[in-house]
Amino acid sequence: MRDITLSAAVRQNLLTLQSTADLMSGVQNKLATGMKVNSALDNPNSFFTASGLNSRAGDLSTLLDDMGQSLQTIKAADKGIQTITDLVETAKAKANQALQTQSQYERKTYAAQYNALLEQIEDVAKDSSYKGKNLLAGDGNDLTTIFNEDATSKLTIEAVDYTDTALSTGLNLSDLAEGEGATSSLQLQGGKTVITLQDAGGSALNTSSTLSDSTLISTTQSLSFVNDTATNPAVLSGGVSSTASVQDLVDGLNAIAGVRAEFDNGTGELTIYSDEDFYIGGNGSATTSFAGTLVDATAFSSTTDALIDSGSFAVGDTLTLTDGNGYELGTFEVEADSTVDDLENFINDFNGVSANFDDGSGRITITSETDLSLTSDNTDFNSSGFTADTDGIVIEAISDSGFATDTNINRVIDRLNTSLSNLRxxxxxxxxxxxxxxxxxxxxxxxxxxLQEGAGLLTLADTNEEGANLLALQTRQQLASTSLSFASQADQTVLSLF
Incomplete structure (x- = not known):
C-alpha cells in the first residue's frame, strides 16, 4: 500500500471521512447505551465519581430493605400490644364483674376465667414474632436498625417480656388461686315414741293437767331425763315432779338438745323424738324407765325417711345455705312430708355444692367448692350427744379463690390499671x-x-444533543464524500491526454 501515492486533496478528504466515521461511531454508542461516559477512558473524573455515588446508592438500597423488615417487626409487636391491651381490659372487666357479686362460687368462676385470659396474653406475646425476632419476648430480641453505610447512624429498640405475665418488669399480673373446696357431713338419725296420758276415768289429759293425774305417775313420783347411750346411763339436767303440769314435761323435754316433744290435747298422746337413745326415768332413777318410754335412735336408711322423725327437725324449721361472704344461696323449709331426698335435692340445686346420702351410715356428705354453712333456726339442728350445735354444718374450703374478698379484687384491679398504663x-x-x-x-x-441522579448527571448522555450531533456528522460525511469525489475527478483529468 505504501507504493500507492494519493494526492494531497484525496488524502485530506479521506482523513476527514475517517474522522467523521469515528465521531459517528462514538455518538451512536452514546445513543445506544444512553451514557456519555461508559468507561474511565471517556472521562476518568466523571466515571470514578459516578461509580462512588452509585456504590453508595447500592449500599443504601440494601439498608433500605433491612429498614422495611424492621418496620414489619415493629408492626408485629405493635399489633401484639394492641391485642394484649384488649385482653387486659377484658380481664379488668372480669374483676369488676366479680366485685359486683358476693357469691363466692361466681367469684371463683371469674377467677378461673381471669387466669385463662392471662394465658392468652402470654400466647399472644409469644406469637408476635416476625422472622424470628419478637419485641415482646424479652432478652435476645432487641432490634437494631442501621440507617447509613458505615453503621454510625442506627436505632436500637429494646424488647419487653410479656410472655410471662407474672414478671415484675412486664405486666406484673399473677395467676389467681382458683380455690379448692372441702367436705363435711350431717348425721341423719333419730327415733320416736308415743305415750298416752290418761286419768283413772280414761280421759285424755291436756297441757294444763297435773302429771299425777295420769295413771302412769304417782303423787310421790318425779321424772328424770336419761341418756341411754352411755355405759352407765346418766341423768341429764332438768326433770319434773309429779305436781308439774303436762306442759312442764313438754317444755322440759324440748329444753334438751336433740329432743323434741309434742302433745296432742285431743288424744293425750305425748310424742317424743330424739337424735340419741333416750328415756324418762322414774323417781329420779337412771335405771328405771317411766312406762317403758325408750326412744331408740337409729340412722336413717332411706331417702324416703321423713326429716321430722329426728329431733333435729320440726315442721316449719328453715334451713339456710350461706357461703363464706354471707351470700345466701337459698333456704329450705321443713314440712311434715319433707324427706331426706328433698334435703339432698335442695343442696344439689346450687352451683359448686353437692350432697350425697349414704343409706348405710345415714350421713349426708356435703362437698362445696367454697366456704359454706348449712344452718337452721332450730338450735337442735345437727345436735349430737345432747349438745346443741348452733353453727350447723360449716365447710371451710382448703383455699379460697383470688377473688374471694373485695380487698383482693380491688388489689387485682389496681394492678390491671398499672398494666394498662404500661401497655399504652x-x-x-x-x-x-x-x-x-x-x-x-x-x-x-x-x-x-x-445519588443516582448525581451519577447520572456525570455519565448520562443527552439523547437530544447526541441525536443532533449524529445528524450533523451524517451531513459532514456526505459533504466529505462529495469532496473526495471532486478530488478524485481532478486526478482523473490526466486520462484525457491519452
Missing part, C-alpha cells in the same frame, strides 16, 4: 420507633435517588 406507654414508644424508621426509610429513598 409501650405502645406509644413502639409507635415513635415505627415513625422514626418510616421517616428514615423515606429519607433513604430520597437520598438514593439523589
Amino acid at each position: 406507654s409501650q405502645a406509644s414508644e413502639f409507635g415513635t420507633n415505627l415513625s422514626t424508621v418510616e421517616i428514615r426509610q423515606d429519607f433513604t429513598k430520597t437520598l438514593i435517588n439523589t
Whole structure:
C-alpha cells in the first residue's frame, strides 16, 4: 500500500471521512447505551465519581430493605400490644364483674376465667414474632436498625417480656388461686315414741293437767331425763315432779338438745323424738324407765325417711345455705312430708355444692367448692350427744379463690390499671420507633435517588444533543464524500491526454 501515492486533496478528504466515521461511531454508542461516559477512558473524573455515588446508592438500597423488615417487626409487636391491651381490659372487666357479686362460687368462676385470659396474653406475646425476632419476648430480641453505610447512624429498640405475665418488669399480673373446696357431713338419725296420758276415768289429759293425774305417775313420783347411750346411763339436767303440769314435761323435754316433744290435747298422746337413745326415768332413777318410754335412735336408711322423725327437725324449721361472704344461696323449709331426698335435692340445686346420702351410715356428705354453712333456726339442728350445735354444718374450703374478698379484687384491679398504663406507654414508644424508621426509610429513598441522579448527571448522555450531533456528522460525511469525489475527478483529468 505504501507504493500507492494519493494526492494531497484525496488524502485530506479521506482523513476527514475517517474522522467523521469515528465521531459517528462514538455518538451512536452514546445513543445506544444512553451514557456519555461508559468507561474511565471517556472521562476518568466523571466515571470514578459516578461509580462512588452509585456504590453508595447500592449500599443504601440494601439498608433500605433491612429498614422495611424492621418496620414489619415493629408492626408485629405493635399489633401484639394492641391485642394484649384488649385482653387486659377484658380481664379488668372480669374483676369488676366479680366485685359486683358476693357469691363466692361466681367469684371463683371469674377467677378461673381471669387466669385463662392471662394465658392468652402470654400466647399472644409469644406469637408476635416476625422472622424470628419478637419485641415482646424479652432478652435476645432487641432490634437494631442501621440507617447509613458505615453503621454510625442506627436505632436500637429494646424488647419487653410479656410472655410471662407474672414478671415484675412486664405486666406484673399473677395467676389467681382458683380455690379448692372441702367436705363435711350431717348425721341423719333419730327415733320416736308415743305415750298416752290418761286419768283413772280414761280421759285424755291436756297441757294444763297435773302429771299425777295420769295413771302412769304417782303423787310421790318425779321424772328424770336419761341418756341411754352411755355405759352407765346418766341423768341429764332438768326433770319434773309429779305436781308439774303436762306442759312442764313438754317444755322440759324440748329444753334438751336433740329432743323434741309434742302433745296432742285431743288424744293425750305425748310424742317424743330424739337424735340419741333416750328415756324418762322414774323417781329420779337412771335405771328405771317411766312406762317403758325408750326412744331408740337409729340412722336413717332411706331417702324416703321423713326429716321430722329426728329431733333435729320440726315442721316449719328453715334451713339456710350461706357461703363464706354471707351470700345466701337459698333456704329450705321443713314440712311434715319433707324427706331426706328433698334435703339432698335442695343442696344439689346450687352451683359448686353437692350432697350425697349414704343409706348405710345415714350421713349426708356435703362437698362445696367454697366456704359454706348449712344452718337452721332450730338450735337442735345437727345436735349430737345432747349438745346443741348452733353453727350447723360449716365447710371451710382448703383455699379460697383470688377473688374471694373485695380487698383482693380491688388489689387485682389496681394492678390491671398499672398494666394498662404500661401497655399504652409501650405502645406509644413502639409507635415513635415505627415513625422514626418510616421517616428514615423515606429519607433513604430520597437520598438514593439523589445519588443516582448525581451519577447520572456525570455519565448520562443527552439523547437530544447526541441525536443532533449524529445528524450533523451524517451531513459532514456526505459533504466529505462529495469532496473526495471532486478530488478524485481532478486526478482523473490526466486520462484525457491519452
